[in-house]
Structures are given as C-alpha cells and as structure tokens.
Amino acid sequence: MNVRTLSVRNLSRRPFRTVGLITVVAVLAFSLFAGSLLEESLENGAENVKKRLGADVMLVPKGSGYDAEAILLKGEPNAFYMDKTVVDEIVKFKGISEVTTQFYLTTVSDAECCDFPVQLISFDPETDFTVTPWIEASNGGGIGHGELVVGSAISLVGDNQVKLFGNEFPVAARLGKSGTGLDTSIYMTQETMKDVAKLANDRGYPSPALDGIDSQISTVLIKAEPGYDTYLLVQDIRFDGVNVDVIKSTNITAGLTQQMGSLIGYVKVFEVMLWLLAVVVLGVLFSVSVNERKKEFATFRMMGATRRKLSSLILGESSLVSAAGALLGAALAALFVLPFSDSIGSAIGLPYLAPSLSAIASMFVLSVAVAFAIGPLAAIWSARRIGRSETHSMFTEGN
Amino acid sequence: MSVVETESLTKVYSGGVRPFSAVSGVDFTINEEDFISVMGRSGSGKSTLLNLVAGLLRPTSGSVSINGRKISELDDRSGSFVRNSEIGYVPQGQSLLGNITVIENVVLPFTLFKRPGEPYGRAKDLLERVGVGDLADSRPKNLSGGEQRRVSVARALMNSPSLLIADEPTSDLDLETSSQVMELFSEINREGAAVLMVTHEPDTANYGNRHFTMDAGKLTERTA
DSSP states (O other): OOHHHHHHHHHHTSHHHHHHHHHHHHHHHHHHHHHHHHHHHHHHHHHHHHHHHOOSEEEEETTOHHHHHHHHHHOOOOOOOEETTHHHHHTTSTTEEEEEEEEEEEOOGGGSSOSSOOEEEEEOTTTOOSSHHHHHHHHSSOOOTTOEEEOTTOOOBTTTEEEETTEEEEEEEEOOOOSSGGGGEEEEEHHHHHHHHHHHHHTTOOOTTSTTTTTEESEEEEEEOTTOOHHHHHHHHHHTTOSEEEEEHHHHHHHHHHHHHHHHHHHHHHHHHHHHHHHHHHHHHHHHHHHHTHHHHHHHHHHTOOHHHHHHHHHHHHHHHHHHHHHHHHHHHHHHHGGGHHHHHHHHTSOOOOOOHHHHHHHHHHHHHHHHHHHHHHHHHHHHHHHHSOHHHHHHHTO | OOSEEEEEEEEEEOSSSSOEEEEEEEEEEEOTTOEEEEEEOTTSSHHHHHHHHTTSSOOSEEEEEETTEEGGGSOHHHHHHHHHHHEEEEOSSOOSOTTSOHHHHHHHHHHTSOOSSOHHHHHHHHHHHTTOGGGTTSOGGGSOHHHHHHHHHHHHTTTOOSEEEEESTTTTSOHHHHHHHHHHHHHHHHTTOEEEEEOSOHHHHTTOSEEEEEETTEEEEEOO
C-alpha cells in the first residue's frame, strides 16, 4: 500500500468519473495527433507537388490551366491539346535550360486496373527531365516501347502488369507515393500511347486526339537556367501572346500553402480551444472531487501525511487519468487516421502525403505529452488548495 | 520525561469581525501514565487544543513539545514525521478510507514514511487486539459504527505512538460500544501510551485519570 496504489484504487472505485475524465483527455489527444498528422501530411503533399512536377514552368492550352492544376492537385484526370508547333515559339525565349512535352489521355471505368479514371501521360524519353529521374530512382533504368511506369495508387495484375483496354502491359517501374494526382497516373512513351489509343478506339472509346497524336501535345514543361528568374520567363511568354496558360511551380506551392493555411489555422484554433476546454473541465471535476474528499485528506494529515504527500496524491490521480487518456486517444487516432490517409487526402482535395515513421512517432510522443500535461495542470489548483487548508476545517467541512 | 509539554499555548483566529482567542495561554504537561479527559462546551477551544498538540495548527504564540521536540516550530515534513511516529490520532466520527480494505486502512500510517519491516503482520495483530480481526479484508462501509471506531484505534496504534489523541471517541456510539471502546483506551494507557481525549460525555470522561475543563480558551484541571 502506497500513494500510487491508493490513487489507482481511488480511480477504480469511481469508474464512471474515471472513464469520463479519461475520455476528455483521450478526445484531446486524438485531435492533437490527428491534427498534427493532417498538418504534416498537407505540408508534405505540397512539397511533393513541386518535386514531382520537376519543371519550373508548365504551359497548357489556353483555358486549360485549372484542369491542369486539378490533375496535379486533385487527381482529376483530363486531356487537352494544342499544336506541337508551340514548342518552336517557346524555345526562343531567354533563360530556358530544357524543354520537353507530354501528351495526355484519360481512361474510363474499364481501365481494369483501377476503380477510378486514370491519367495516361506519354513523354519523350529523349528530352524528358521530369519523369525520368523518378524512373531511374525507382528501377535504375528507363522505359521501353510497350512498357508502363505507374503511380503508387495503380493496381497491378499477374506478373507486374497493368491491364488497359483488355491488353496487359508490363510495368517497368512503380513510382513512390507522392500524395498528388500523379499517384493515379500511368506514364509511357509516345509509341506506347499510340498503341493504347488504338486499343481504346477498338473497344469503342474513340480518342479525338488519336489522329493528331504526332502533331499535338498537352503540355510543354520548361526548366529555367540556374539562377534565372522564372518570373521574367513567364512575363516574356505572356507578353509575346503565345496562346497558352502558364503555370509556375512556385505559384502552385504558394496557392497550396494559402489553401492549407486556412485549414491548418482552423485545426490549430480547434486544438487550442479543446485544450483549454479540457483543462477547465478537468479542473472543475478535480475541484469537485477534492471538495468531496476533504475529510479523507484531513485524515491523512492526522496520520502524519505531509502537505506535499496530499498534493502528490491528487496529482498522482490526475497523472494516471491523463496518461491513460493521452495514450488511448493518440493510439485511436493512429488506428483511425493512418490507414485512411488516402481517403482523407481525397476528401480534402489537396495533396496529402503521410510523413515518415520517425516523424509520426515524434508527433505521437509530442501529442501524448501535451495531452498528458492537462491532467496535472488542471489538478494543480486543487492540489495547492488542499495542501494549504487547515486540517480541522477540512475534516469538519468534509462531514 | 513528559510526553507533551505546552508553554503559554495560544491560538487567536483573526479572520472574523474581531480576533477570537480559541486557546489562551495554556500551560500543561502530559506524562506517559496520563489518561486526560478534556470537557467543555462547543466552541470552548477543545478541538483547537488537540490540533495544536498534534501539530496540525501553528500556535499564535507559545509552544508545544512532543517528547522534548517543539513540534510547533518544526517544518511541515519534520512535524508530520513526529505526528506520524509519536502520535496516534482517532478523529471524530467515521474516518476510514472507503476505497481500501480495513487492514489497508490500518497499514496506511506505516506507509507514509519509509520504514523497514513488513506492516501487515502488526496490522493483523492490532485488529485482533481491538476485536475486529475477522474483518481485515472487509470494506469500511460494511462495518458498524463501533467496528469502524475500533479500526480507527488500531490505525492510530500502528506506529506504536507514545500519545493517543481522541476527539469525541464515543460521540456516535451506543452505550455498550462506548464502554468497549473506552476499555480499549484504558488498556492502551496501562500499556504505556498517554491519552489525550476530548469529550462531551461525563461517563466517557470518567475513564480518564486526570480531568480538565476548557472554557473560553482556558484550560483548568479539575481536582477530586
């Protein structure tokens, strides 16, 4: 029998009150950990969009800027085309280091790889600087005719293959999760894209771009010379009257940061409010409990308990409640949030990439620590009050 | 050597409209063979005197010594240790902790400071001695008032105190149970522990071998 055993007994003999206190802390720990995960995942997602885009500037047909951003950010497949000659107009501008093009196609529901429409993207391995580095990082090589490189959300069949329009294509590489729309994309060479478009046509899904696949493109991706101000490059393209929408990678990131900022702001305000509410609720409950137990504390003093011992009895109980609630809440958040990060990302409509395991572990520890703190913090006032009270008045008031 | 010695012990409460002197210049000594009963009207200062002697209240002036140590001048930890090891306190009414068993209640004073040894054997012996050995594993709420008071006495004796303080030990007990509890106090006194008891009941006071009256903070010994 010691103070800790006594704290456990006191809590277990009041199960309703104890469960109530634990629940308050658990809700707080849940929101802290889930909120931190959300915040970190959104920041990761935004950072990854820029990395995956790989280009400083992206040009798309006039009026298709929003659709192009939706492909990147929300994973909403789309296709738009412009004449390939636009490249000749672009390369003359100052400050350009590399230029490459991509051609887009979308599947419909019979893609047989996925439950969702898929963005098909062809690129030119000779000039590409956006996808090739990721492919090399993934398989150490490149991509051949008839081969595919798939995003992390694309399901494979059989021996590392993807079935498109009834035909199985070997997968040369599978890209890591990016948390962006590119996770639901399939990359291929221009020749493979022609094969896929023909298959789609044979299956009754004629592609309006099939006839112009050699003369049309969907995007022009530009890498600026090192140190060159991309703002100047964009201004030159706009002033020259090239019939394109210009997307700057930094603008995408800035836009995302702005959208995330308000969401993260709301989450933070909610967390702070909840934290304060939990401190007040627990503070009131501990105060009521201490009032009910004045006679018990007075008896302890008569037996020879120091004032510090009385305080530690109250703080011990609040710490136990807090520890249980904090661990339970954070564990439940991990159980419910981590496995469903893809669904959460889709629901939010912003790039969403879960952080590394070590970062998650750090957030877990921090959330548990912050949630744990409210118990002792809420009980400090009661503990100080009881530590200062006169034994005789405590005993008579407790009767 | 005397167990308790007070010098000009005074306690003035200044929180009200005007200062109230609950204990006023009390000088008295308790020796180990003493069984002291203190009687007096409500508000005469009896409970304040007990709390001053136990070191639970700081005197406004004067001092209290327990076995030669001025408990009124010790810090909280040292004063608490003196109270824990040299004073057994039997409070008024029900004072057992409801969330633990009877024997765990008895063991509690032993656990408040680090001590060598195993307390459960002695706790069991004390419960046997006060006549409730068979209730060791019961919950306090399942005991009668008399049984609870006996357990309180066993708890007060746990650390073999030299002074037993009892505040109205028979106030809510029937006559038979009262006399059983008072016989227990007499027995403890005969075995060498001094007893300081406050009571309203003359029959209970008669168990003492020295009798005092408290009136308006003044303590007066009644002689036969």
